[in-house]
Amino acid sequence: MVRLFIPILLGTAREGRRTENAARFVFEQAKKDGRFKTRFLDVRDFVMIPKTDGAVSEEKSKEWKEIVTRADGLIIVSPEYNHGYPGELKLMLDQLYDEYNRKPAAICGTGAGMGGARMVEALRMSLVEFQMVPIRTAVYFSNIKTLFDENGKIKDESYGERLKKLFDELVWYAEALKVAREKK
Numbered sequence: 001m002v003r004l005f006i007p008i009l010l011g012t013a014r015e016g017r018r019t020e021n022a023a024r025f026v027f028e029q030a031k032k033d034g035r036f037k038t039r040f041l042d043v044r045d046f047v048m049i050p051k052t053d054g055a056v057s058e059e060k061s062k063e064w065k066e067i068v069t070r071a072d073g074l075i076i077v078s079p080e081y082n083h084g085y086p087g088e089l090k091l092m093l094d095q096l097y098d099e100y101n102r103k104p105a106a107i108c109g110t111g112a113g114m115g116g117a118r119m120v121e122a123l124r125m126s127l128v129e130f131q132m133v134p135i136r137t138a139v140y141f142s143n144i145k146t147l148f149d150e151n152g153k154i155k156d157e158s159y160g161e162r163l164k165k166l167f168d169e170l171v172w173y174a175e176a177l178k179v180a181r182e183k184k
């Protein structure tokens with residue numbers, strides 16, 4: 001029986017974002033893997049960029065809180081913008097705190113060259129502050145501009161195997177931390 005719920009969050013609201021292809025691919029692979037229940041979340045649906053408190057509406061903020069409360073971990077798929085992660089992703093994450101505690105997080109990066117490696121490092125530091133457990137394995141979607149065809153299909157099938165390794169580690173932590181959280 002699948003007991004785990006790990007949503008997948010697309011972390012950029014940019015018009016024309018190529019990272020959406022990567023996030024949809026991660027979502028499809030997670031469903032195929034089947035070891036955890038998942039849901040596709042888009043930062044656009046939860047964040048209004050000009051508002052400093054971040055939320056689109058109280059209702060969406062409440063929904064995000066309910067999702068994270070129920071979640072046993074989180075997968076974030078985000079581009080690298082000037083070696084950092086998008087501001088809208090930070091606004092979305094900053095709406096909550098306790099709900100993230102003691103849950104694992106995996107990051108998939110995208111970038112023009114190195115697949116968002118520097119963004120992954122930067123985001124991990126913030127996730128630690130949320131008392132999350134960022135896992136070591138990350139997937140780097142490099143050369144994102146040419147990695148997907150015009151229908152959004154990935155050209156390099158090896159990314160499926162890379163994601164399996166990420167899921168292996170994430171599920172291990174998600175199960176262990178769920179037991180530990182429920183023991184207290």
Ligand SMILES: Cc1cc2nc3c(=O)[nH]c(=O)nc-3n(C[C@H](O)[C@H](O)[C@H](O)COP(=O)(O)O)c2cc1C
Nearest residue numbers: 014017018019079080081082083110111112113114
């Ligand atoms: C403001 C901005 C900054 C960027 N900085 C970087 C960067 O530091 N490193 C990198 O590999 N790509 C960088 N890129 C390229 C993005 O990785 C590229 O746009 C890619 O398609 C993924 O982002 P997207 O989902 O917004 O399309 C940057 C793009 C933008 C719009």
